[in-house]
Amino acid sequence: MAQDPEKFDSAMATWQEWQDAPWGRLRYTLAEANLMRHLGEGRGEGPLRILDLAGGDGGDALRLAARGHHVTVVDLAPAMLAAAEARAVERGLSERVTCVRADVHALPADIVEGGFDVVLCHNLLQYVDDVPGTIATALASLREGGLFSVMAINRHSAPLNVAVRQLDPAAALAALDSDLLRTEMFDSELTLHTAEEIIPVLSDLGCREVRHYGIRSFCDYLTDDARKYDPAYYTDLERLELATTARAPYMHTARLFQLTARKRTVS
Numbered sequence: 674m675a676q677d678p679e680k681f682d683s684a685m686a687t688w689q690e691w692q693d694a695p696w697g698r699l700r701y702t703l704a705e706a707n708l709m710r711h712l713g714e715g716r717g718e719g720p721l722r723i724l725d726l727a728g729g730d731g732g733d734a735l736r737l738a739a740r741g742h743h744v745t746v747v748d749l750a751p752a753m754l755a756a757a758e759a760r761a762v763e764r765g766l767s768e769r770v771t772c773v774r775a776d777v778h779a780l781p782a783d784i785v786e787g788g789f790d791v792v793l794c795h796n797l798l799q800y801v802d803d804v805p806g807t808i809a810t811a812l813a814s815l816r817e818g819g820l821f822s823v824m825a826i827n828r829h830s831a832p833l834n835v836a837v838r839q840l841d842p843a844a845a846l847a848a849l850d851s852d853l854l855r856t857e858m859f860d861s862e863l864t865l866h867t868a869e870e871i872i873p874v875l876s877d878l879g880c881r882e883v884r885h886y887g888i889r890s891f892c893d894y895l896t897d898d899a900r901k902y903d904p905a906y907y908t909d910l911e912r913l914e915l916a917t918t919a920r921a922p923y924m925h926t927a928r929l930f931q932l933t934a935r936k937r938t939v940s
């Protein structure tokens with residue numbers, strides 16, 4: 674069922690506060706660093722055409738546009754897209770950022786047939802009913818050999834998060850067998866997934882070179898949030914997160930998972 678865009682638009686102030694907080698900054702920094710492992714400068718690829726599905730107010734898109742890429746942000750929520758456009762103007766990136774209001778499940782033909790070099794699908798899966806169908810839709814807009822990146826909240830992190838932050842073993846036990854999480858920010862019930870569930874979906878859809886990253890393997894389990902605003906502490910935390918994003922076992926219990934994969938090349 675399509676989400677009500679008003680839920681996202683009305684939370685804009687809280688959402689942007691979250692993005693500016695240390696844990697929000699880490700989310701985008703780590704995702705960008707992981708993408709750069711596959712799109713890094715020096716690969717001779719030049720500016721890429723990137724599609725950011727459910728891209729919100731451009732948290733990922735603006736960073737990629739600042740690197741010289743052309744990014745199309747698709748989202749259902751008009752205020753999210755307006756914020757993405759305003760930020761692009763502020764940062765002198767409006768030539769490289771295009772915003773399109775659409776439901777990911779009913780994309781305009783020029784997007785479906787766009788043959789993008791990179792497609793992002795970050796933090797959408799928790800809102801959709803048909804995960805394989807959504808991933809197939811995202812892959813349809815990607816050129817053969819192009820890079821796909823999908824990110825979602827990691828269900829394995831939920832019981833740990835409850836235990837460490839609420840100090841409540843009974844609630845953590847209950848969370849072990851639940852795939853639901855309530856978000857106050859967007860007044861929604863989210864469905865939680867794991868990388869282990871999504872990797873076979875990617876393989877079944879013909880993806881190859883699937884890589885698993887953890888986003889915030891430590892941050893959410895350090896409960897002194899105030900300290901994370903201290904610049905020196907934040908720098909140490911960021912270095913720790915960058916060092917563990919692709920390191921087992923830490924990535925398996927990170928707050929979010931990010932999977933990258935290449936679309937199959939049909940010869």
Ligand SMILES: C[S@@+](CC[C@H](N)C(=O)[O-])C[C@H]1O[C@@H](n2cnc3c(N)ncnc32)[C@H](O)[C@@H]1O
Pocket residue numbers: 675676678681726727728729730731732733747748749750753775776777778794795796797800
């Ligand atoms: C949590 S925000 C994530 C935004 C961005 N990907 C990020 O991680 O910064 C979720 C976004 O998904 C969008 N969304 C949810 N369902 C959608 C759908 N069916 N089609 C397009 N956008 C959708 C919402 O409007 C919202 O902006």
